[in-house]
Amino acid sequence: MTIVPPSRRFRDLRRDQPDLSDSVLLNSNNRDQFTSEPDVAVVGAGIIGLCYAIHLKNLSPHLKISVFERSPAPTEKIGESTLSPFSKLTSGDMCHVDYFLRLFGLKDGLQFYRIDEHDREIPSSDIGGLDISYQLDRRMSELFFTLWAQKIGINVYHGVECGFELPNGAGQPVTDFSSHSISGDINPPKITLKDPMRPIATTTQSIDAKLVVDASGFSRKLTSKFGNKEKLGPWNCDAYWAYFKQKDGGFENVDKRLNKWDYPATKHMCFPEGWGWFIGLISWHHAPMANLMDLLEFMVENASGQVPADEIPSTQDLSAVFECPFEFITSIGWAVRNDFRTFPENLDEYGAGEGERKFNFIKRKYPALERLMDGSYELLPKYYGAQTYFVRKTLAYRSPVVAGDGWLAIGNSGGFTNPLISPGINAGIGGAVIAAHLTESIFAARPNEKKAVMQRCARLHQVHLHDFRIPKLHLMNRYWYNSFRDHRLFEGLTACYWTLAIDEVDGHYEDAAYSMDDTKWNVGSGGDEFNEFAEKVLGILEPADELIPAEGDVEKVVALSAEVLERRHKLYPANTWGRYLREYNDRLQKAPGKSERDPGGKVSGTRCSGCNYWVHNRASCCPICGSTSAVFQPNPVDETKSIVEKDLSSSDWFRTVTASLEDMRRYINPQAVC
Numbered sequence: 001m002t003i004v005p006p007s008r009r010f011r012d013l014r015r016d017q018p019d020l021s022d023s024v025l026l027n028s029n030n031r032d033q034f035t036s037e038p039d040v041a042v043v044g045a046g047i048i049g050l051c052y053a054i055h056l057k058n059l060s061p062h063l064k065i066s067v068f069e070r071s072p073a074p075t076e077k078i079g080e081s082t083l084s085p086f087s088k089l090t091s092g093d094m095c096h097v098d099y100f101l102r103l104f105g106l107k108d109g110l111q112f113y114r115i116d117e118h119d120r121e122i123p124s125s126d127i128g129g130l131d132i133s134y135q136l137d138r139r140m141s142e143l144f145f146t147l148w149a150q151k152i153g154i155n156v157y158h159g160v161e162c163g164f165e166l167p168n169g170a171g172q173p174v175t176d177f178s179s180h181s182i183s184g185d186i187n188p189p190k191i192t193l194k195d196p197m198r199p200i201a202t203t204t205q206s207i208d209a210k211l212v213v214d215a216s217g218f219s220r221k222l223t224s225k226f227g228n229k230e231k232l233g234p235w236n237c238d239a240y241w242a243y244f245k246q247k248d249g250g251f252e253n254v255d256k257r258l259n260k261w262d263y264p265a266t267k268h269m270c271f272p273e274g275w276g277w278f279i280g281l282i283s284w285h286h287a288p289m290a291n292l293m294d295l296l297e298f299m300v301e302n303a304s305g306q307v308p309a310d311e312i313p314s315t316q317d318l319s320a321v322f323e324c325p326f327e328f329i330t331s332i333g334w335a336v337r338n339d340f341r342t343f344p345e346n347l348d349e350y351g352a353g354e355g356e357r358k359f360n361f362i363k364r365k366y367p368a369l370e371r372l373m374d375g376s377y378e379l380l381p382k383y384y385g386a387q388t389y390f391v392r393k394t395l396a397y398r399s400p401v402v403a404g405d406g407w408l409a410i411g412n413s414g415g416f417t418n419p420l421i422s423p424g425i426n427a428g429i430g431g432a433v434i435a436a437h438l439t440e441s442i443f444a445a446r447p448n449e450k451k452a453v454m455q456r457c458a459r460l461h462q463v464h465l466h467d468f469r470i471p472k473l474h475l476m477n478r479y480w481y482n483s484f485r486d487h488r489l490f491e492g493l494t495a496c497y498w499t500l501a502i503d504e505v506d507g508h509y510e511d512a513a514y515s516m517d518d519t520k521w522n523v524g525s526g527g528d529e530f531n532e533f534a535e536k537v538l539g540i541l542e543p544a545d546e547l548i549p550a551e552g553d554v555e556k557v558v559a560l561s562a563e564v565l566e567r568r569h570k571l572y573p574a575n576t577w578g579r580y581l582r583e584y585n586d587r588l589q590k591a592p593g594k595s596e597r598d599p600g601g602k603v604s605g606t607r608c609s610g611c612n613y614w615v616h617n618r619a620s621c622c623p624i625c626g627s628t629s630a631v632f633q634p635n636p637v638d639e640t641k642s643i644v645e646k647d648l649s650s651s652d653w654f655r656t657v658t659a660s661l662e663d664m665r666r667y668i669n670p671q672a673v674c
Helices: 009-016 022-027 047-059 084-093 138-151 289-304 315-322 354-365 367-376 428-444 447-483 487-501 516-524 528-541 551-571 652-656 661-668
Strands: 040-043 065-069 105-107 110-114 124-127 133-135 155-158 161-165 190-194 211-214 237-246 266-271 274-283 327-337 377-379 390-392 407-409 605-607 614-616
Touching (some): 047 065, 084 428, 084 516, 105 614, 110 487, 124 487, 138 289, 274 447, 327 354, 354 367, 407 447, 447 528, 487 551
Parallel strands (some): 040 211, 211 407
Antiparallel strands (some): 105 133, 110 124, 237 327, 237 377, 237 390, 274 327
């Protein structure tokens, strides 16, 4: 396979037409002509919308898919951390992990530290060594997905504001699920285009698609027409965040109790009111759009041509060749519960606006946090435009209706819970995958059966997103937040989460392909045993009159935790948890003096001797600088092999709905071909 040489197509286009907007530049890359009657129209070109479109195109290459995005170009968004479901899906649908690691930060696992305002001990718990995933610069990731989608024949339009109309009862929720002989045509919502002439060079005012997908995120362009947000209780959370760079000297003076703080994992600093995230990113924010597009076109052309990743230049070389500067930054923020009076009425001494004041109040309240921030991180004022600090209130909600006649909602349009363990991306892609397979079934149906197929698919999607995914994630978040209220709860409940979320840890990530089991997993919240245990724990700890729980309640939960850990060890005695947890043994018990993972884990990170960045042990060279001076194991994954998985018969989750997705398809449409 011959490497495709670099091109300067977009930079030259921008040079020749300096007034060309980013949206027109992006839209010029579409391969197919604009159509006002695509098979599928997606509103929202964020990660979830693009993952849905790409997965659907891989399943059904004949479908004409158009994606519309109101932003003129991809921009910064909260939600940068990923887990194995994301890396498995993107590896299968797009390209090998080492392509992505030339663009995004390496991530190996999760690290949790529990602090208090008295600066006592800092218990910690981590999990890693299981898989490779990424820390995403959202502008770069959405731009890559856009160019990949365009490469495989999906039209993606930026700078196009869309609305929805429901003429003649279009898009109505499904109310009758019993009949196999529902007649008539699918009646999807109509998409209206606002000021369409400039970005897509057409006078068309509307889009008449056969199926519509609302991926519009928090704006809920279509789902809002079927009801207000259902706010999830009994309490909710608010988030405050900003962006920082590491100070000179790095982490030399970090509190020794923050074990492995410099390791490339997503770090969670937990305190009774909530938690804070520390996510290290490779930022391409200062790179010109046209240059970035040339860089990514080079990556897309070579990845789609199955050129091995180790033949691709390093990040530093790509940066130099395409004149795209990059830097290392850190996203830091707090997600704080709102049922206790966390903040004093007067916050003037902490800053100028709500975001800055509440961010700084939390930082100063906890000595370990203040020392860490003041000693190791420097604020980047107005890094992403006019704002320095960002605020999002009342994070947890769901839309009452997420599917109807001729439409499906995915991602945050359907609901959101909390950034903890990043379900917006990692669980959100599960909904996108299900929606893609349901879409495939709808278009495979015979004309006289499409209405019935659409109704059953809408019902399945409603059950998955509204009844399963969002409530389970919210229950999990309440479980985690309650664990932060006491260090003993933190140690016991964290260990229980690991064992209940992951049954056989040594085989959990053996299959490199994304499957429906990843959707059922729901970042650990999908299992019945976890949910039963979480309900018991919350039955003791909630409702809470005080932030610090009563001693008797703590003792009850600690005893329950010990019972769970003992039972699970007997059920899975061969689990070698010590390979994946630094401070715990194979029985998930705290091991005094243990601070490293036992040998035998699947993945580990090591410092590159050339650039000092982190490299995973399967790499043949450092993706950042290209150095081969460190010792690496050969990568066992065949990167030329497509691992898109269409056989979904392993999905026992769907048995709770229709007996399995395979059986569901026969039930919906006996003639559908998988």
